[in-house]
Structure formats: C-alpha cells, structure tokens
Amino acid sequence: MSDNTSxxxxxxTPPQPLPDVDSQGYWxxxxxxxxxxxxxxxxxxxxxxxxxxxxxxxxxxxYEPISGSGSINSFIIMHRASVPGQGDAPxxxxxxxxxxxxxxxxxxxxTGDPALVRVGDRVTAHLIDVxxxxxxxxxxxxxx
Numbered sequence: 001m002s003d004n005t006s007x008x009x010x011x012x013t014p015p016q017p018l019p020d021v022d023s024q025g026y027w028x029x030x031x032x033x034x035x036x037x038x039x040x041x042x043x044x045x046x047x048x049x050x051x052x053x054x055x056x057x058x059x060x061x062x063y064e065p066i067s068g069s070g071s072i073n074s075f076i077i078m079h080r081a082s083v084p085g086q087g088d089a090p091x092x093x094x095x096x097x098x099x100x101x102x103x104x105x106x107x108x109x110x111t112g113d114p115a116l117v118r119v120g121d122r123v124t125a126h127l128i129d130v131x132x133x134x135x136x137x138x139x140x141x142x143x144x
Contacts, residue, residue, distance in 0.1 A: 013132035014083045022050040025063035030127055030136040036063035037101045046101040066100035068125025068138060073097045073105060077114045092117040096125075096140060111141045 019027045029036035038047040042059030054061060075094035081087065092114035096106050108125065110117050123140040130137055 014130060016130060016133040017135050017137075022052060026050060027135060029063055029065060030138075031134075033127060033136075034065045035068045035106075035125055035127070035138055036065045037098070037104055038062070039064045039101075046104045048101070048104045048106075066098060068098075068140075069100070069143075070096040070098040070106075070123055070125075070140075072110070072117065072119055072121045072123060074119060075110065075117050077117075090114050094123070094140065096123060106138060108138045108140045111139060117142070 017023075017027060025038070026036060038050040038061040039045070040047060040054035040057060040059045041062055043054060043057040045054055045056045047054055047061055050061065050063075052061075053059065073095045075092050077090050077092050079090050081089045087109070092110040094108065094110050094117065096108060098104050098106060106125075110123065122143045124143050125138040125140050127136040128139045129135075
C-alpha cells in the first residue's frame, strides 16, 4: 500500500490481475477493447486458461479475438459483495459457454436483476475497467 492510499481506499479496490508470460496476450487484448482466447496454431484447439503449449498436440499458441457471445452454463447469486470495488450485492456470477470458442468457458458478472438469470440465457460480453488499476475484464449482459 503506497503512502497516498488510505485504508478506506484499499478496502474499495479489488485485487489487480498479475499478467504472466502466458496470460499477457489476454490482458493486451482487453486493453485494446477485445476479448481474445489462446488457440493452437497447429490443431486449432482452443486453450483456456492460457498455458505455454497446446494440451492436444503440443503446438504453439496464439491469441485470437472472439465476439464474447455465449450462453450461461451455470451461475450463482452473490448475496454479499465478496470482491471490493466490484459493485453491490446481490448480483449473479456465471460460467459462460463461448460461441466462438467451443469448450471454453469464461466466468463473469451478469448485469441486471439477478433474479431473472437462468441457465441457457444468451449473453454478450462488454469490457469494464477494474477499479483502481489499468486492466479491463469482461462483464456479461443477457440478450433476447
């Protein structure tokens, strides 16, 4: 905690991502306004979370942008805010099956009334700033 940060500020700031060599491409993409997932250059398998080599064939990976659309596979309703700076409770956190990357799921907050969220709902992602830092993360909104 820096000299300029009060205890109250610290309690309102969520943990910040710590990019590493494998995840840096994801954070670079979100900074540019896109969501990107690792994909094998050889067998074209999607790989998430990112690792050094493809799980299927050992090939090199590269990040590819995706649309961020998908459907809710599972969700929970948070009745208490568990992460500082990430809004009030209650809210829904969901596991999203991505349309563009079969077999890959992302976790994210669902906007709107959590009582209306259902498994199978169609969603689309948009990026939001992580409070207190320079990073962006996906948040999902129900569509249709």
